[in-house]
Amino acid sequence: MKKRLSRWMFLPALLLLLAGCGPAAHIEKDQAFNFSNYKTFAWVDQDGAGRNDRNKNNDIAETNIRAAVSKELTKAGWSETKRRPDILLSYDLLVERSTVQNNDPVYSQPFYRTFYSPYYRRYFIVNYPSQFIGYDRSERTIKEGTITVNMIDAASGKTVWQGWATDEVNNRNISSKEIEAAVRSIFKKADLAKR
Known part of the structure; x- marks a missing residue:
């Protein structure tokens, strides 16, 4: 009995250690915004610049960000649609030098x-x-990567929710693992599953 109990004693410490290992995420939202009112989403370019948009410079990063966000929303019961979505999604990716x-x-x-x-x-x-x-x-000097995800109400055109995560990255282009970790921490903070 004691042996089994001692095996489980390390679990809370391990969970606390793993919880502190992800990038720091932050959320801002409109006070009237409620996740339960929305179930469909679509990706758009907010400024309409298309291929000239700075997000389009790295197609691999764009694909990875869209896939990671879509995965988190699909897990929460949302679905992607091209016809009359409830929410329009856009993102911004910034990698810049910083000093620590x-x-x-x-x-x-x-x-x-x-x-x-x-x-x-x-x-x-x-x-x-x-x-x-x-x-x-x-x-x-370090390189810091920030991923920002915006949710825009399709009916009103207002940004109703914004989440972002910043973490140290290894080079100028952010890797797919770093993208997944950042997006996961953003939506973990948003806690979509409980809504």
Whole structure:
């Protein structure tokens, strides 16, 4: 019994660790917006620029973002349609350079000193432990990728919901795994399944 119980004790710690590993997601929505009023969606270019849109520069990223968002919405019971959708979807992808400041604590080196005591007629070793001196501040340049998903009410043309996630990426183009993780965290924050 104890052996089985000890196996399950690590599960909450593992879940907390995994929950902190995804990109940070943020949500903004219209106060009147309710997910239960919408069931169909379609993809559009919000500005109508088509092939000149900066989102179109990377067709692979566009395909991956649309597939990841469609997957999350389909899991929540929505369906994609070309005829009279409830919601129009658009996205924005931005990869930019940013700097991160690191503040690493600095400690002095511990050392020992030897003293002779004439009273006891012997040597004593005194330990001086390391002490906090301050911080070593440094900066490094990183690439930060941000995916933003917009939901536009098809009837009114108003943006009713917006979600975005930002995370450090390895190169100029964001990978499919990074896209999936970002979109998953956005819709996890939106919590579509409960609505």
